[in-house]
Amino acid sequence: MVAFSAFVVGALFSQTWAMPAVSQNAAVGSAATPTVASTSLPVAAAQLDQLAELAYKTTTDNVAGDSDLEKRSGCTLGNLRIRRDWRIFSAKQKKSYISSVVCLQKLPSLTPPEVAPGARSRYDDFVATHINQTLGIHYTGTFLAWHRYFIWNFEQALRNECGYTGDYPYWNWAADAHDLESSEVFDGSDTSMSGNGAATNTTGDIQLSLGTYPVIQLPTGTGGGCVTSGPFKDYKVNLGPVALMLPGGKTSSAANPLAYNPRCLSRDLTTAIVQAYANYTSVVDLILSNDDIWNFEMNMQGVPGSGSIGVHGGGHYSMGGDPARDVYVSPGDPAFWHHHGMIDRTWWIWQNLDLEKRQNAISGTGTFLNMPESANTTLDTVVDIGYAGGEPITMRDLMSTTSGPFCYVYL
Ligand SMILES: *[C@@H]1O[C@H](CO)[C@@H](O)[C@H](O)[C@H]1NC(C)=O
Ligand SMILES: *[C@@H]1O[C@H](CO)[C@@H](O)[C@H](O)[C@H]1NC(C)=O
Ligand SMILES: *[C@@H]1O[C@H](CO)[C@@H](O)[C@H](O)[C@H]1NC(C)=O
Ligand SMILES: [Cu+2]
Numbered sequence: 123m124v125a126f127s128a129f130v131v132g133a134l135f136s137q138t139w140a141m142p143a144v145s146q147n148a149a150v151g152s153a154a155t156p157t158v159a160s161t162s163l164p165v166a167a168a169q170l171d172q173l174a175e176l177a178y179k180t181t182t183d184n185v186a187g188d189s190d191l192e193k194r195s196g197c198t199l200g201n202l203r204i205r206r207d208w209r210i211f212s213a214k215q216k217k218s219y220i221s222s223v224v225c226l227q228k229l230p231s232l233t234p235p236e237v238a239p240g241a242r243s244r245y246d247d248f249v250a251t252h253i254n255q256t257l258g259i260h261y262t263g264t265f266l267a268w269h270r271y272f273i274w275n276f277e278q279a280l281r282n283e284c285g286y287t288g289d290y291p292y293w294n295w296a297a298d299a300h301d302l303e304s305s306e307v308f309d310g311s312d313t314s315m316s317g318n319g320a321a322t323n324t325t326g327d328i329q330l331s332l333g334t335y336p337v338i339q340l341p342t343g344t345g346g347g348c349v350t351s352g353p354f355k356d357y358k359v360n361l362g363p364v365a366l367m368l369p370g371g372k373t374s375s376a377a378n379p380l381a382y383n384p385r386c387l388s389r390d391l392t393t394a395i396v397q398a399y400a401n402y403t404s405v406v407d408l409i410l411s412n413d414d415i416w417n418f419e420m421n422m423q424g425v426p427g428s429g430s431i432g433v434h435g436g437g438h439y440s441m442g443g444d445p446a447r448d449v450y451v452s453p454g455d456p457a458f459w460h461h462h463g464m465i466d467r468t469w470w471i472w473q474n475l476d477l478e479k480r481q482n483a484i485s486g487t488g489t490f491l492n493m494p495e496s497a498n499t500t501l502d503t504v505v506d507i508g509y510a511g512g513e514p515i516t517m518r519d520l521m522s523t524t525s526g527p528f529c530y531v532y533l
Contacts (some may be wrong), residue, residue: 129401129408140464154473159407166402167296173409174467176533179476179533184477185524205290205467205532208460209297209306216313218288219533220353223456225284227357231512233509239381240361241509244283248276249361249445249454251510253379256364256450256490263486263499267468267520272453273462275511292463292532295400295437302391302440303344307519308465315457316352319345319389319443327372328447330441335427342369343392343442354456358384359444362451366444379450387455399436410435411471415483418472422465426491433468437461446463468533472522 131318155176156169186199211219229244238250252259252272259268271288274420280286298305301316310317315461328340341362346369360382364376376383411420424432431439438446438461452458473480488496488503498515506514519526 140211140312146423146485147348155422156406157410159403159410161403163296163299163402165351165507166406169406170296170409171401173406173471173475176406178531178533181470181524185223185529195525196529196530197524201529202524203289205292205463205530207289207294207297207533211289211291212315214398215288219280219286219291220313220315222284222286224353224357227361229283231509237509238361240378240380241256242360242382246360247509248279249451249512250380251508252453253361253364253450254508258488258490260449261420261423261486262488262489263476263484264488264503264517265423265486266383267463267484267517268505270466270469270509270523270528271505271512271520273459273466273505273516274505276459279511284413288528290463291460292467293437293457293460294464295396295433295461296402299397299401300393302351302393302396307457308389308391308441310351310393312353314352316349316354316357316387317389317461318349318351319342319390320347320350322346322390324369325362328367328369328442329371330435332426336429337371338431339440340431341394342390343390343394343440345388346390346443347388348386349389349443354387357387357456359387359451359454360384361454362445363448365449367439374444381439385444387445388443388448389455392440392442395431395442396436396440399431400433400440404436405468409468409475412472414485415480416485418469420485422468434465437464452465466507466523470532473521482518484517484521 156172182199183203185197197502226244227245231241231243233241233247233250241247241250242479260281261264261456277290292308296397302308307315307318310416323347324342328342330338330340361381362383363376364379366387370376384423408421408453422432423434426432438452439459441455445454482501484499484501486499488499501516501518505517515526522528
């Protein structure tokens with residue numbers, strides 16, 4: 123059992139996130155690979171497309187070629203899966219993905235009741251594991267690889283236990299940074315991951331604090347109450363809360379985070395948050411101005427003290443509500459998997475810009491911001507997602523999307 127410390131893990135911040143290195147006149151339409159993020163959002167959008175195309179080409183060339191890595195794992199162009207932007211799924215494809223998630227929420231849990239009495243569904247197995255390991259998988263050396271394995275196993279559960287045959291989706295935050303409520307992920311239609319929560323009258327900001335770093339204030343959104351529309355309006359969040367951030371700087375936590383505590387899914391869609399931290403310039407700058415893995419993973423999560431929550435925090439907190447504002451319980455929001463698809467895609471793009479240096483780059487330790495101090499994460503470090511599924515696996519096998527257990531690319 124982890125220590126549920128009083129300090130708020132929801133706080134993601136940064137101290138050296140200086141102004142991004144940006145340029146107003148990055149060449150678009152030219153074949154040259156961008157090296158500096160544009161502050162013009164449409165230009166940065168084109169830059170992101172270009173970087174993603176490059177990563178796609180690098181990955182598929184390697185799979186088609188004779189690379190030992192891919193050969194060993196049996197990943198070929200024939201069985202390579204393509205992960206896609208939710209916006210290009212057809213209505214039928216969206217419904218098929220959604221019904222497989224609903225299916226997982228109805229299958230019985232594999233977690234023994236004495237381990238997590240509140241885990242009632244197969245879906246909850248994933249939430250329980252994430253709660254259990256939160257302090258060992260965020261601001262650690264395993265952050266990116268752990269979540270890569272976690273969402274891949276979620277995909278396997280959808281396929282093997284609920285018959286899903288479609289593609290794994292991702293949510294391109296930046297495409298919705300101007301208006302979250304019209305996002306195809308959050309518009310509340312029957313092809314969305316459900317929409318906003320009912321409007322509430324709460325006042326005051328969300329206040330993220332961590333140790334002695336300055337508090338980060340985040341605005342609240344247009345909802346705040348229970349989700350009233352879309353496929354997940356009757357879904358119950360069963361576990362937590364653990365460190366739920368509420369308006370006015372309040373927090374909420376249950377005595378036993380793994381006990382049965384069924385409640386509605388709530389949301390508080392906050393366009394201002396995704397706009398401020400996960401726009402096209404933010405994503406491209408994250409990819410282009412962090413040459414080593416430490417800076418990349420820290421800026422993605424928000425460097426403590428910098429005032430930034432990074433694209434990772436931007437995506438989570440922009441959904442708002444319960445459990446999206448609770449780092450521990452966040453997979454309990456069914457849009458978690460779309461968000462982490464984009465996190466993994468961003469890492470994949472970054473890796474493919476310099477595979478030789480970045481494919482196996484790891485930095486960090488086994489504990490949240492190395493508190494308490496722990497050993498450095500290495501390629502031999504084992505990742506184990508418990509009852510969620512999969513076998514314990516070494517970091518070595520999680521570094522490429524086309525080796526180890528994986529065989530996928532992003533479009
Ligand atoms: C939490 O982790 C411990 C140590 O790995 C494990 O024994 C326990 O079963 C886990 N609990 C859950 C809910 O996964
Ligand atoms: C985009 O995000 C960055 C931080 O990542 C922020 O500094 C900038 O103001 C944002 N741009 C817009 C147009 O909101
Ligand atoms: C752990 O990593 C840090 C940062 O890369 C490095 O300075 C340190 O020497 C490493 N410690 C060990 C025991 O390898
Ligand atoms: Cu997480």
